[in-house]
Amino acid sequence: MEILNAFNEFETSALNAIAAATDSESLEKVRIEFLGQKNGRVKDLQKVVGTATTAEKPAVGKRFNEVRTNVTAQLDAKLEQLKSQAQKAASDFDVTLPGERPKIGQLHPITRVITEFRELMGRFGFTVVDGPEIEDERHNFEALNIPEDHPARDPLDNFYVACASAAAGGPVLLRSQTSTVQIRTMETTKPPIRIVSLGRVYRPDTIDATHSCMFHQMEGLMVDRHVTMAQLKTVLSLFARSFLGPDVEIRFRPSFFPFTEPSVEVDMKWGNSWMEIGGAGMVDPNVFAAVGYDPEEYTGFAFGLGIERFCMKHYGVDDIRRFYENDMRFLSQF
Numbered sequence: 001m002e003i004l005n006a007f008n009e010f011e012t013s014a015l016n017a018i019a020a021a022t023d024s025e026s027l028e029k030v031r032i033e034f035l036g037q038k039n040g041r042v043k044d045l046q047k048v049v050g051t052a053t054t055a056e057k058p059a060v061g062k063r064f065n066e067v068r069t070n071v072t073a074q075l076d077a078k079l080e081q082l083k084s085q086a087q088k089a090a091s092d093f094d095v096t097l098p099g100e101r102p103k104i105g106q107l108h109p110i111t112r113v114i115t116e117f118r119e120l121m122g123r124f125g126f127t128v129v130d131g132p133e134i135e136d137e138r139h140n141f142e143a144l145n146i147p148e149d150h151p152a153r154d155p156l157d158n159f160y161v162a163c164a165s166a167a168a169g170g171p172v173l174l175r176s177q178t179s180t181v182q183i184r185t186m187e188t189t190k191p192p193i194r195i196v197s198l199g200r201v202y203r204p205d206t207i208d209a210t211h212s213c214m215f216h217q218m219e220g221l222m223v224d225r226h227v228t229m230a231q232l233k234t235v236l237s238l239f240a241r242s243f244l245g246p247d248v249e250i251r252f253r254p255s256f257f258p259f260t261e262p263s264v265e266v267d268m269k270w271g272n273s274w275m276e277i278g279g280a281g282m283v284d285p286n287v288f289a290a291v292g293y294d295p296e297e298y299t300g301f302a303f304g305l306g307i308e309r310f311c312m313k314h315y316g317v318d319d320i321r322r323f324y325e326n327d328m329r330f331l332s333q334f
């Protein structure tokens with residue numbers, strides 16, 4: 001059919017023009033030239049359709065639609081291609097470069113030290129156990145050989161808690177020491193025992209650069225036949241050296257705790273100065289009696305170290321309050 005030549009010619013020249021377009025502006029010109037609503041060459045094609053005889057109409061109409069659809073589709077495809085080429089060229093984005101790391105925060109310095117202590121003590125064969133922070137008087141005082149009239153039990157020196165369990169089962173308080181965990185462990189376990197427990201303790205101290213009403217302790221307890229004070233000193237020395245370095249020294253000074261006999265204060269020499277790091281001693285026979293151990297058969301040592309002390313020394317922090325202020329400028333240094 002002669003009449004179809006016009007469609008072929010339209011299609012060929014449109015596709016050639018599309019292929020030749022090098023940017024979206026020149027492609028838009030092609031679109032207007034061929035498919036433009038007002039004066040596009042498609043209008044001439046429509047006129048051609050109008051001149052077809054009734055017999056030619058179906059074939060001509062079909063071809064008209066075919067050509068228009070094809071040219072439109074090619075235009076769209078070319079536009080997409082030009083767009084993505086332009087995008088690639090515009091940015092220097094190199095997909096082979098490693099991505100930017102999202103900021104994911106980091107562990108609190110105290111948490112880091114606690115994690116390291118757990119691991120160190122684990123290597124010495126000490127299992128980590130946990131205890132509750134809200135305690136009764138048996139675990140915080142009585143079983144630890146701290147009698148009713150002892151000044152350590154003064155309500156002004158402890159955080160007693162008014163709550164339902166207090167009303168039902170006697171006074172409860174925020175534990176003032178992790179020694180509570182010694183009792184909880186011995187109540188449920190037979191010797192030999194080798195545990196550490198790390199966690200928060202609470203005391204209504206006046207807050208200053210070295211005191212906080214909440215801080216962290218690491219409690220240690222070893223009970224077996226023939227446990228000695230020499231072993232206590234060895235464990236503490238090894239622990240301190242593993243954490244801070246081979247030059248660290250440990251010193252014991254005589255002291256008193258109701259739950260150990262004899263009792264000592266533990267000092268650590270790091271650099272040129274001695275620093276008190278906690279208390280320790282041999283478990284008092286009264287404590288063994290309170291948990292049903294035979295003091296004739298077993299001996300044991302216990303220690304309680306202040307974690308903040310180590311943390312301050314280790315990271316060079318001179319004010320304990322910095323640890324609890326949630327100041328990102330401080331925390332993000334670690």
Ligand code: PHE
Nearest residue numbers: 177179279280281302303304
């Ligand atoms: N509980 C003692 C304190 O908080 C430390 C300690 C623990 C002392 C174990 C002796 C034995 O000061």
